[in-house]
Amino acid sequence: MSGILVFGEMNPDGLGGVTGELLALARSLAADTGDEVTVALQSDSVGSEAEEAVALGADIVLKVESEILAEPQIDAHLAAFEQVCRAVDPGVALLGRTPLGRDVGPRLAFRIGAAVAQDCVEVSVNPDTGRILATRPVYGGSAISRVSFSGDGAQVVIVRPKTFEPLDPDASRSGDVRDFPVTLDESAIRARLVDTVTQQAEGVRLEDASIVVSGGRGLGGPEPFQQLQSLSHLLGGALGASRAACDAGWIDHSHQVGLTGKTITPDLYITIGISGASQHMAGCSASKNIVAINRDEDANIFKSATFGVVGDWNRVLPSFIETVRELRDG
């Protein structure tokens, strides 16, 4: 049992972003352990993604091809990855905490009896034991835990997306691309994905925006979100929200930022009427600059903010927007 095995996800335009992140992490662990990095690419057909994965750090690429793997059918991907895992017998398996990986990883671990840590943000090798040490936020981000994996069995590590930077692709890297035949049949799928409904907001994607304007319960209702929307347009940014605002039905959940919403990393994050609960900050604390408009000077958000105004947004926001508009035009 040795080596690092990466669960590689693919999307229609190539490798899924998280795969590059996992490969970068795998390489940094391999630098300490001397292990080989194997990535399993599971799809109906794997093309140039294999070379892409090598350029991003894989030593071995397993092309795991099956018609059933074309869609993110969790049961099918789990069955395939289980076969890969049993054959490769890795010391470490890395998956992203994506809609697919967050389920495949733990279920795989429970099946093969391995220890598993979810939502890790730092992963290193303990030099004394050669075993993994992983850091994961807990209690909604109010606390940080460091965990290790008992015994000497496989260690399944599920990584928070957007935590690690992919390496720059290096076309001169060489790697071994192999077919990995799997036997899968339809009966493996017991919970079947039958449809995907996408509700993407127009304009810049929240996750990609360099400026995000977010509103919370302090806005008091759905209408003020229109002002926030126009501010975000003005700044070329995207609109976000706290869970409290989404749960209240003021704005769609696709705008939710936080532990159970989206993770954003903008240069500028402007929050209005958001208290800054740890679960909210979990999704935005990597923002380069945070601005808080909140009437409670003790609000937690001011602990993470770079700039703040203590005041009522009803009066702060209009003049703020007006000045931003003047600065833009002038």
Add this chain to the structure above:
Amino acid sequence: MSINIVVCAKQVVDPETPASAFRIDSDAKRVLPAAGIPPVVNGFDENAVEAALQLKETVGASVTVLSVGSGFVMDVMKKPLSMGADQLVLVDDPLVADLDSFATARALAESVKKLGEFDLVLCGRQASDWDNAMAPLGVAEMLGIPCVTLAQKIEVEDDGGIVVQRALTDGYEVVRATLPALVTVSNELGEPRYPTLRGIMTAGRKRPTVWSASDIGLRASDLAPKLLLEDLFVPVSDRQCELIGGEDDADAGRNLALRLREARLI
């Protein structure tokens, strides 16, 4: 048609505990309960109770709430009963007080088996203490039943199939499975109902079924952790907030925009 639903619900530290009252015993690697702030039923588990009660209304169901732990506060754990659940089963034993996901799943799965017939196991998407989002996956694996996570809507069809909307950050997936199955529930399903006065009175008269670890056939050696907690600490933020003022709130808003321009952020 009527189905048997088991809802797994965990007692947790109130996640709304203010940061100033949030304390850790770093030697014991535990979060200390804040004085005067009682624990709560994990929020997503209340969403799961709500899902169960909606199915009770639409297709008919008996709803059993199952919890594993120790140091239960009865008023807290009875909340699902006062919302309308039928019975409460507590596995109350120091042996099952602080389990990792694997052992939690084991204890829950053994309890579900002991309960006998079930069609649907509902869980929260994650417990707000350790944010694992893993125990339910283990329960499904151990019971050998289909598993669907992050439900925002659950429908049971006449032929024993279920159709689940699985919440994603940009929409949802529609997933179909057959019963028995396990589903985890997310807050997008909707706010849990408030207990009614009648519900509270009925719940007050109900006695929970209490089991020990050995009642579900588990010994300490079955519950050994696979994931080991090495360290637990409160993160420190080194950010200093520059407060922007003005003659009044409107002036402060204007000054904020000017300051952001000066910092080349807008």
